[in-house]
Amino acid sequence: QIDHYKSKSKYPHLALSIMNMIPSCGQCNHMKSDEDISVLYPYAEEMGDSWVFNTQPQGSIMYLTGNPTEKDRFRIVGRNRNEQEVEYSKRLQNSLNVFELEDLYNSHKEYVLDLFRQRYVFGEDYLRSLCDRFPKLFHDLTDVKNMLYLSDIRKENWGKRPLSKLTHDIDEEISRLGKRNNSL
Numbered sequence: 001q002i003d004h005y006k007s008k009s010k011y012p013h014l015a016l017s018i019m020n021m022i023p024s025c026g027q028c029n030h031m032k033s034d035e036d037i038s039v040l041y042p043y044a045e046e047m048g049d050s051w052v053f054n055t056q057p058q059g060s061i062m063y064l065t066g067n068p069t070e071k072d073r074f075r076i077v078g079r080n081r082n083e084q085e086v087e088y089s090k091r092l093q094n095s096l097n098v099f100e101l102e103d104l105y106n107s108h109k110e111y112v113l114d115l116f117r118q119r120y121v122f123g124e125d126y127l128r129s130l131c132d133r134f135p136k137l138f139h140d141l142t143d144v145k146n147m148l149y150l151s152d153i154r155k156e157n158w159g160k161r162p163l164s165k166l167t168h169d170i171d172e173e174i175s176r177l178g179k180r181n182n183s184l
Contacts, residue, residue, distance in 0.1 A: 001023075001025065001029045002021045003022045004020055004021060004022075005019075005021075005041060022042055022043075039095040039098055046158075047165065048155070049081065049082075049155075050080060050088070051081070053076055053105065053165070053169035054077060054078070054079075055074045055170070056074060057073065058073050058074055058075060061073075066113045066117020066119075067113070070113065071110065076102065076105045078102065080092060108163060111163060111166075118148050122148060123178075124178055128141060128144075149167050151164050
């Protein structure tokens with residue numbers, strides 16, 4: 001669907017402006033409705049590095065192994081790393097609230113469990129060995145991870161594959177957890 005960033009009723013002069021028409025899923029289009037709420041403008045702004053997804057345990061941490069029965073043992077949450085920019089933070093929070101983005105991302109828990117399972121089975125050392133063994137196929141560890149996740153975790157390509165930003169952030173979380181465990 002096409003959503004009007006600025007509502008047609010309040011800004012009729014923008015109703016046919018191509019820069020006011022935002023591709024949107026039906027659910028998000030109806031959530032914003034005709035309200036004049038300041039949300040992120042997708043042609044010029046993004047969550048980017050300001051917003052970071054990670055998981056929050058809800059009891060057991062066994063979900064970190066990717067076990068499908070652990071789907072209800074965590075939530076996908078996010079945090080704003082750029083709270084100094086007050087106006088941006090306000091539009092970001094409005095976007096999260098209006099489009100119910102945390103709930104939307106929590107509908108992808110099975111996907112996140114798959115990411116954890118893949119990295120649990122194929123650890124960092126194995127991924128590095130693939131990179132070393134097949135230098136013509138993989139230029140760096142990120143190339144190997146892209147193949148493993150069937151995604152692209154490079155920031156410049158987040159818009160090209162569904163859930164790439166989420167995949168990137170969960171991969172970063174997995175790497176941080178692995179480093180913490182290795183230092184114990």
